[in-house]
Amino acid sequence: MNVLNGDPAFPVSPDSSGGSWNDPLLLLWKEEEGGGLTPGSLAWWEQVAEIARLQEIQDRFAKIMKVGAIITTTDGIPVTQPSNFTPFCLAIREFPEGRCRCYESDAAGGRRSREVGRTFAYRCPHGLLDMASPIIVEGGMVGVLLCGQVLLERYSTSEVEGIAQRDWAFAPGRLADPLIDLFLHVPVVDHHAVRDSMDLLHLVASHIVGLCERHLTERRLLQKGISLIQEQRHKEALERSLKLSQVKALRSQLNPHFMFNTLNSIARLALFENAPRTQDLTVHLAEYLRYVLHRQAHGELVPLRMELDCIRRYLAIYGVRFGDRLRARIEAGEGTEELLVPFMLLQPLVENALSHGIEPLPQGGEILIRTALERGFLVVEVADDGVGFDAEGAHRGVGMANVEERLRLHYGEAARFEVDSAFGHGTRIRVVLPPRRGGW
Numbered sequence: 001m002n003v004l005n006g007d008p009a010f011p012v013s014p015d016s017s018g019g020s021w022n023d024p025l026l027l028l029w030k031e032e033e034g035g036g037l038t039p040g041s042l043a044w045w046e047q048v049a050e051i052a053r054l055q056e057i058q059d060r061f062a063k064i065m066k067v068g069a070i071i072t073t074t075d076g077i078p079v080t081q082p083s084n085f086t087p088f089c090l091a092i093r094e095f096p097e098g099r100c101r102c103y104e105s106d107a108a109g110g111r112r113s114r115e116v117g118r119t120f121a122y123r124c125p126h127g128l129l130d131m132a133s134p135i136i137v138e139g140g141m142v143g144v145l146l147c148g149q150v151l152l153e154r155y156s157t158s159e160v161e162g163i164a165q166r167d168w169a170f171a172p173g174r175l176a177d178p179l180i181d182l183f184l185h186v187p188v189v190d191h192h193a194v195r196d197s198m199d200l201l202h203l204v205a206s207h208i209v210g211l212c213e214r215h216l217t218e219r220r221l222l223q224k225g226i227s228l229i230q231e232q233r234h235k236e237a238l239e240r241s242l243k244l245s246q247v248k249a250l251r252s253q254l255n256p257h258f259m260f261n262t263l264n265s266i267a268r269l270a271l272f273e274n275a276p277r278t279q280d281l282t283v284h285l286a287e288y289l290r291y292v293l294h295r296q297a298h299g300e301l302v303p304l305r306m307e308l309d310c311i312r313r314y315l316a317i318y319g320v321r322f323g324d325r326l327r328a329r330i331e332a333g334e335g336t337e338e339l340l341v342p343f344m345l346l347q348p349l350v351e352n353a354l355s356h357g358i359e360p361l362p363q364g365g366e367i368l369i370r371t372a373l374e375r376g377f378l379v380v381e382v383a384d385d386g387v388g389f390d391a392e393g394a395h396r397g398v399g400m401a402n403v404e405e406r407l408r409l410h411y412g413e414a415a416r417f418e419v420d421s422a423f424g425h426g427t428r429i430r431v432v433l434p435p436r437r438g439g440w
Contacts, residue, residue, distance in 0.1 A: 040140070044142065045073065045142075045143065048212055048215055048219070049212055050215070051079065053211065054080055054211075057207065057208070058080050058145075058204075059083045059084075061147070062083035062147065063084065065197045066084070066187065067147045067149060067150060068086055068147060068148060069083045069084060069145070070085075071135070071144070071145050071146075072103070072144050073143055074110060075107050076102070076103035076105070077103065085149060086128075086149045087185070088128070088185070089102070089128070091182055096170075097170035098126070098170055098171070101125045102125075105130070106144060106146055109130060109132035109146065110132050110134055110141070110146075111141075112132070114134040114136070119133040119198040119201050121148075121194065121198065124148075127160075128148060128149050128186060129148050129151060129152060130147070130149065131146065132145070132146050133198075133204075135208055135209055135212070137216070138216070145204060150186065150188065151189070152189065152191070152194070153188060160183050160184060163183070164179065164183075281316075285317055288313040288314055291313075292310070292344070301340040301342060301343065301436065301438065302342075303337065304338070304380075305332075305338060307343075307344075308332055308337065310346070310347065311330065311346050311347065315328045315367070318354055322359075322364055324364070325358070325365075326358060326364055326365075327365070328367045329369070330369045330370075331368070332371050333370070333371050334373075335373055336372065338437065339435050339436060340436040341433065341436075345403060346382065348400060348402060349399070349400070349429050350369065350382055352382075352400060352429075353382055353383075353427065357386025357427055358384055360386070365385045368381070368382075368383045369381070376435070377432050377434060379430065379433075380431040381428060381429065381430050382428070383426065383429070386427065387423065388426050388427055400419075411433060411434060415431070415432065415433050417430075418431075418432070
């Protein structure tokens with residue numbers, strides 16, 4: 001029976017094309033409102049599916065069933081390259097209007113297959129039998145798997161000429177002659193082969209759906225993971241900013257006892273002496289304040305040399321109060337002074353040694369500040385032979401806690417802060433840092 005008129009033994013729809021001949025390729029360049037990917041668009045397929053994998057599946061299917069095959073978007077735009085297309089169909093698509101009709105026919109076949117809920121067979125606008133199976137991902141149709149390009153019976157030359165005159169207006173006159181010859185060589189299959197193709201087409205479409213949904217799930221999990229990482233980084237950045245703000249606030253509050261004691265010493269010297277020592281003390285204080293107030297407005301890391309210079313002035317100022325009761329040594333190891341350390345690293349440690357170690361003793365004591373490179377790490381030690389304390393059970397003051405917190409912010413677990421002390425045996429604080437160098 002002539003397939004053009006339908007076959008009651010096999011449901012074949014009339015021409016499933018229709019509508020205008022506007023080239024659907026133009027849809028590729030249409031920007032979606034909101035900037036997101038539209039499910040079923042070519043851009044969506046490129047993001048969600050492994051096109052090379054789909055091509056491999058489609059090629060095998062077309063080879064096994066001896067039919068042409070292709071995957072398209074819901075608009076009929078090819079997602080994959082054609083597999084086993086007949087020379088007739090390839091020639092038809094060389095004509096702009098012929099190509100447009102093929103795209104629209106593929107899209108219409110996909111819509112109809114979605115409506116009937118199964119693989120759908122129909123005649124294409126150029127006279128061949130095609131089959132369409134919808135690709136439905138997460139409840140929405142995103143594409144069409146198509147096959148066919150066959151005939152159910154052989155046509156005579158006159159019959160094909162009639163089809164050409166009626167349906168191939170884009171190839172008038174002699175332009176239709178090569179198409180007629182190619183049409184006469186289109187494969188002819190029986191109903192059983194078509195039904196087998198339809199059954200397998202449905203299975204392949206289901207497999208493609210599974211691949212797409214798995215890939216979508218993997219992408220969502222990845223995106224969720226990235227989002228969680230970004231949120232965690234943002235949280236850590238906020239915590240760091242808060243800690244740094246606290247550090248700056250602490251830095252701006254110079255120890256009032258130290259300031260008043262120093263000023264009292266200057267006043268007494270000014271009263272009982274005539275200039276030299278007062279001048280030295282004033283210079284030390286000015287240079288100390290200049291370093292503290294200037295550097296706190298700049299970077300967090302400074303050369304160790306600057307910290308040691310600051311401590312020399314700090315000790316010189318304290319020396320006025322303590323007199324011979326305070327003895328101090330600074331031993332800077334080779335290659336350590338240009339390494340970078342956190343600003344105001346030493347002052348809280350030295351102040352702790354003076355206030356809690358040396359000052360309570362009538363005879364005073366000695367402070368040693370030592371720096372060295374040991375096993376690839378910078379070691380900074382502040383030791384005193386003062387009263388000492390119970391290092392295990394004692395509560396650490398604000399200054400030492402501040403130093404520890406800043407070390408954690410700058411170096412994480414790479415830095416160590418060690419306290420060794422005992423009653424009557426003095427205290428040694430040891431800071432171990434990975435060396436950092438910078439341009440100063």
